[in-house]
Amino acid sequence: MELEVAQKPSSDFEVIGGAPAIDRLVEAFYRNMDSRADARDIRAMHAADLEPTKNILKLYLGEWLGGPAEYSKQRGHPRLRQRHMRIPIGPAERDAWLACMNAALDEVVTEANLRDRLKGAFHKLADWLRNDLENEHDKHR
Template sequence: MDTLPEAARCRAIHPPSLKGSEAKLYDYLTGYLGGPPVSVEKHGHPRLRARHFAAAIGPQECDEWMLCFRRALDETIDNEKLREIIWPPVERLALHMQNRE
């Protein structure tokens, strides 16, 4: 996200450092994708949409976030079938977070 000019709008709604966001996303996705509920144990119910409502997430920000996530999947997961399994719930999550037209 920091290096993609085409993700500038998405990057702008995140804090200056992505370390905290990265850690929280990791914890959340661990449970969301079937692992232990690490995020719930650390932070309680995620209420993701409510927690993100202060950030204007429109179609462009959503698309930019999915672009970044897709690139991260492609860079870190060699198994194409596994990427295909992971992508649909991640895409649903991204679309659910959109709160502006």
């Protein structure tokens, strides 16, 4: 009689719960952006119809977390800084984005270690995307 050994998920994509969890995370993120007073300014930077943006973020996060490389297949290299240069991102925008994403992570990601790691990774990513040179001195607080 062989013992069945449960395999450990091999990627954060699997740990988070795959595409259905990514969908819930992105929906929660944009719901936060629509409802939080501190996100009013960053919401105004987006189109009224968020569906195309949601779909892109779902593809990106799925690949970023170790899932299928659909983002790269459809859109090429992420080039996140280049894609965001048209949007002024300073400390306030970074912090509002992070508030929305952290609340979404709290809602969707049940695995505490993964949730904490993702919060740290998103903070680094959001800070790296800053392009508001007038507030550059705040970057390394």
